[in-house]
Amino acid sequence: xxxxxxxxxxxxxxxxxxxxxxxxxxxxxxxxxxxxxxYPAEGPTFLISISxxxxxxxxxxxxxxxxxxxxxxxxxxxxxQPGDSAVYFCAASxxxxxxxxxxxxxxxxxxx
Amino acid sequence: NAGxxxxxxxxxxxxxxxxxxxxxxxxxxxxxxxxxQLPEEGLKFMVYLQKENIIDESGMPKERFSAxxxxxxxxxxxxxxxxxxxxxAYFCASSPWRERNIQYFGAGTRLSVL
Numbered sequence: 001x002x003x004x005x006x007x008x009x010x011x012x013x014x015x016x017x018x019x020x021x022x023x024x025x026x027x028x029x030x031x032x033x034x035x036x037x038x039y040p041a042e043g044p045t046f047l048i049s050i051s052x053x054x055x056x057x058x059x060x061x062x063x064x065x066x067x068x069x070x071x072x073x074x075x076x077x078x079x080x081q082p083g084d085s086a087v088y089f090c091a092a093s094x095x096x097x098x099x100x101x102x103x104x105x106x107x108x109x110x111x112x
Numbered sequence: 113n114a115g116x117x118x119x120x121x122x123x124x125x126x127x128x129x130x131x132x133x134x135x136x137x138x139x140x141x142x143x144x145x146x147x148x149q150l151p152e153e154g155l156k157f158m159v160y161l162q163k164e165n166i167i168d169e170s171g172m173p174k175e176r177f178s179a180x181x182x183x184x185x186x187x188x189x190x191x192x193x194x195x196x197x198x199x200x201a202y203f204c205a206s207s208p209w210r211e212r213n214i215q216y217f218g219a220g221t222r223l224s225v226l
Binding site: 098103104 | 116118143147156157160167203205215217218220
């Protein structure tokens, strides 16, 4: 039962352009969402998060959008840089639990 | 300002042996989480601990797996009588009490069972 889904296993974007990574979820009770970036042989690094009471959160080049009616969130990276090449995981949590439910990840490649 | 420290980074065990994975949370963090990542999959929650307490072990296999977070020292994830299917990357995360939703991860321990 995959409650958090990232349907695109990979994405390739040219340097300087926008990268858009998508995530869908099935549990309407999720109230907090996070994006993590992961390089090979390293642990996930926290990028940005959003509470379900908001529809947008921005931090530098990273913006997360939440569409609760569609149970969809997306991460926008602009402008994309080669150092952004990594696997990006979407995660969700419920207020009354502390565990994160992760998607399967999207591998982003930013080429020159 | 050390982050979450996990050791060893790589662990090789033969079937039937025991594996012990250690995790020291970030300074000031009182919550520890363990996740497992199988190849080509996302991270799966295993267990959530506070000092001397297991809060949620709903993701932990019922047999052979145990976890602790003693009053002193690191958190330990213990796998007894390992099997090949236990081969995975095991990640530990920690969070501060006031920001429990944001978890900070260690570099992981890659367990290989021969």
